[in-house]
Amino acid sequence: MSEQLSLFPEPKRSYSIIEINTYLRTLLEGDSLLQDIWVEGEISNLSRPKSGHLYFTLKDSQAAIRCVMWRSQTARLAAIPQDGMAVEVHGSISVYEAAGQYQLYADQIRPAGEGLLYQEFNRLKNKLEAEGLFDPAHKRPIPEMPAVIGVVTSPTGAAIQDILNTLKRRYPLARVVLAPAAVQGDAAPGEIASAIHALNQQIQPDVILVGRGGGSIEDLWAFNQEIVARAIFASDAPVISGVGHEIDFTISDFVADLRAPTPTAAAELAVPDQIELAGILLERRETLQRQIKDRLNEQRWALGQTASRLQQVSPAAQLAAGRQTLDELFRRGERALQHHIKLQQTRLSGLSQQLDSLSPQNVLRRGYAAVSSGGRPVTSLKDIQPGNQIHVQVRDGSFDARVTAKEEKNEQIN
Amino acid sequence: MSKSTEITSLSYEQAFEELQALINTLESGEKSLDETLKLYQRGQALYQHCQKLLEEAELKIETLDIPE
Numbered sequence: 001m002s003e004q005l006s007l008f009p010e011p012k013r014s015y016s017i018i019e020i021n022t023y024l025r026t027l028l029e030g031d032s033l034l035q036d037i038w039v040e041g042e043i044s045n046l047s048r049p050k051s052g053h054l055y056f057t058l059k060d061s062q063a064a065i066r067c068v069m070w071r072s073q074t075a076r077l078a079a080i081p082q083d084g085m086a087v088e089v090h091g092s093i094s095v096y097e098a099a100g101q102y103q104l105y106a107d108q109i110r111p112a113g114e115g116l117l118y119q120e121f122n123r124l125k126n127k128l129e130a131e132g133l134f135d136p137a138h139k140r141p142i143p144e145m146p147a148v149i150g151v152v153t154s155p156t157g158a159a160i161q162d163i164l165n166t167l168k169r170r171y172p173l174a175r176v177v178l179a180p181a182a183v184q185g186d187a188a189p190g191e192i193a194s195a196i197h198a199l200n201q202q203i204q205p206d207v208i209l210v211g212r213g214g215g216s217i218e219d220l221w222a223f224n225q226e227i228v229a230r231a232i233f234a235s236d237a238p239v240i241s242g243v244g245h246e247i248d249f250t251i252s253d254f255v256a257d258l259r260a261p262t263p264t265a266a267a268e269l270a271v272p273d274q275i276e277l278a279g280i281l282l283e284r285r286e287t288l289q290r291q292i293k294d295r296l297n298e299q300r301w302a303l304g305q306t307a308s309r310l311q312q313v314s315p316a317a318q319l320a321a322g323r324q325t326l327d328e329l330f331r332r333g334e335r336a337l338q339h340h341i342k343l344q345q346t347r348l349s350g351l352s353q354q355l356d357s358l359s360p361q362n363v364l365r366r367g368y369a370a371v372s373s374g375g376r377p378v379t380s381l382k383d384i385q386p387g388n389q390i391h392v393q394v395r396d397g398s399f400d401a402r403v404t405a406k407e408e409k410n411e412q413i414n
Numbered sequence: 415m416s417k418s419t420e421i422t423s424l425s426y427e428q429a430f431e432e433l434q435a436l437i438n439t440l441e442s443g444e445k446s447l448d449e450t451l452k453l454y455q456r457g458q459a460l461y462q463h464c465q466k467l468l469e470e471a472e473l474k475i476e477t478l479d480i481p482e
Contacts, residue, residue: 145427155477164475172471173426179478191480198480277426278468284433285461291440292454299447 018097025095028102034093039065039104040112043085054080058089058104066103067091073107078247086112114217121224124251128226133233134254140238142258142270146206148175149270150199150237152192155180158213159242159263166264171271177203183212188222193231200236207270208235210252211242211263223250232256242266364395381406421459426467433460 052071179195241256260266
């Protein structure tokens, strides 16, 4: 409006309301502080008409400011705030020209105090990260089939029931040791850390589940405490964290060897499903049976091969040939023997005839006589003297006679 | 895992691991037929044991006393 200033007062020009309001809006929107600002207070007069936009007044003991949050922004809220809630609202301040009303155009609403918590969260996260507590190199592998499972949570919360139900359903083979600890309140961080420590000291479980069910950021705060983070890091057994809901991230989640979105999910990640195990087991058995069947078939085939090779090198054929030769020889031997025997028989009968022809009987038959004296044959004059008794054999008998005389032949006979 | 280990004393994980290792050994085909048959028998027994453990399993739950 500086152009309107003049040395000579003139009747002042009137402005339309919209001109003023637009002017103001331009002023406010040109101020960088007002365009990116957190304001804290209590919510009142909250209304949410069908349009889906959120209208409320933010007030404290001294003052109030109108606020509006467009429907597109409300979609990002974890929960619709309620009258009386202490909150911090982020947005920009401008003028609603039609009503001549300046107001806070909100784009984020968070519970009061969260800002400080968030700063603390970031401070600790950065510190522990710098120390290497989140380093993947430090993450221990989660065993596939843990025999002993340690659980650190409240014995009365919803989380323990979720965890036990999940373990019962999926992997009833395990032994579960609950190390009870408060999971919210001042005592919680110390108790959670002690429980993790005690499990490692007394039980040496194969894996430890640490967690609790959903709640406000204050409820979950124990899991953002350094003492809990360090206890998880120091645990001998690998730790699975399951804190709150999917959207909640805690320091414990960063330190844990495995982060699960919920306590139920932590139990699911800790163990295999028995139905799957039974299926795998059946597959293994089939493999085993196939192996033994293959092996036996292979062995039978090899045996068959060997048998036929053995047959090829067997002396049976040679033996058969040898046997034939032997038979032949035997037959030939037999024939030779028969021949020999026949020959001998022929010769024998010849000899027999010869012998027959030489027998004295034959000589007698031809008309000769045989003379003996005193049982001795008489073949010479010297064998007898006249008067001797002699025995004479002839063809058909014998007779006795007496020698009356001897007459010597002239020629000499032997 | 020693061959003489009593199967009934094995946990599911131990029995399953042994079964797995045994199958790998058989897969290599380096064992004699006699040994193969013995391994097969043990494999069957390991399978039965695992099966029994799965069927009879009941989650054991206890609570730890935490010293102050």
